[in-house]
Amino acid sequence: MKSGFNKRRRRLDPILKKKKVEYIDYKQVRLLTKYITPHGKMAGAKRTGLCTQNQRQLMVAIKRARFLGLLPYIGTTLKD
Amino acid sequence: MENTTNRLYEGMFVLPQTYVREDQDRAFELIKSALEKHEAVTKYMDVWSERSLAYEINHVREATFVLTYFDASPEAVAKIERTFRITDNILRTLIVKPAPGFDLDTFMKEREEANKESAAVEEAQEEQKEEVKA
Numbered sequence: 001m002k003s004g005f006n007k008r009r010r011r012l013d014p015i016l017k018k019k020k021v022e023y024i025d026y027k028q029v030r031l032l033t034k035y036i037t038p039h040g041k042m043a044g045a046k047r048t049g050l051c052t053q054n055q056r057q058l059m060v061a062i063k064r065a066r067f068l069g070l071l072p073y074i075g076t077t078l079k080d
Numbered sequence: 081m082e083n084t085t086n087r088l089y090e091g092m093f094v095l096p097q098t099y100v101r102e103d104q105d106r107a108f109e110l111i112k113s114a115l116e117k118h119e120a121v122t123k124y125m126d127v128w129s130e131r132s133l134a135y136e137i138n139h140v141r142e143a144t145f146v147l148t149y150f151d152a153s154p155e156a157v158a159k160i161e162r163t164f165r166i167t168d169n170i171l172r173t174l175i176v177k178p179a180p181g182f183d184l185d186t187f188m189k190e191r192e193e194a195n196k197e198s199a200a201v202e203e204a205q206e207e208q209k210e211e212v213k214a
Binding site: 022023025026027064066067068069070071072073075 | 092094128131133134135137143145147171172174176179180181
């Protein structure tokens, strides 16, 4: 049996349906809302299935959107 | 400081919807004049969206988002942000580098076309309404 570390099985991102996107922007509010929980928390990479780069962009985008009042810090997500 | 090269920035400004609806030109002028004060050259300015905020800011719930693109020196950005922070009727200011690969000319063209299309759609709708009336 092959030994070694267990590769974490990545779930393909259910929303973007692509391995990688060019850039995730804070203006794509409808997309961002899919990556936050009903409480407004960001989803981790395990749940989003995004690559590291995209996950970081997502993090920045959500934080920017929160600052502008596009997304909530806590509480329910806005209807678009 | 004078020797620093200007670069393109993206600015998003959040204003109360009532303020912008009263007089849109006045609202645009408010932003433009503040940018000019710091020798920033405004390349593009338009309403990006009108929507209700996720949370109340300064007792305002409905806001208008104004998207701008301007050329400014990196040193000026902090000053611009400070100016806007103490300006009335500006709820939030976000100045960031545009997304990688962003091209202003293509963006402007796309916006123009989109505006044309929406205008055409509106016209068609109006025509339809008139037809219905007739």
